[in-house]
Amino acid sequence: MTKKPQRPRRARREEQRDLRRVVRRREGLARALPGGARDAPIDLVSSAEVENRARDTPCVQCGGALEIKGDRAESTPRGVLRELAMVCRLCHAPRTLWFRVAPALPS
Secondary structure (H helix, E strand, C coil), rough: CCCCCHHHHHHHHHHHHHHHHHHHHHHHHHHCCCCEECCCCCCEECHHHHHHHHHCEECCCCCCEEEEEEEEEEEEEEEEEEEEEEEEEECCCCCEEEEEEECCCCC
């Protein structure tokens, strides 16, 4: 008995499911990187560095440039915690980066 050829719609749906799995996996890996989560921010000495570092960070999905859409700051005992909401200019994937600005203490 021969196997029936796969229908085009089924093949498309399986491909889309595979792509969604890849996207979820990449997003999970990006959250594990420094700056990917609130409890693992990127530590900086000056607030002037935050936007430059954020713009230099590539999109985890396509490698494109990220654009800053908004930011929020919160004072903590260890410094100012900044959350930057960003979106990729190419694939429009959202991304949130976390930074902690803690000036160096004088010695």
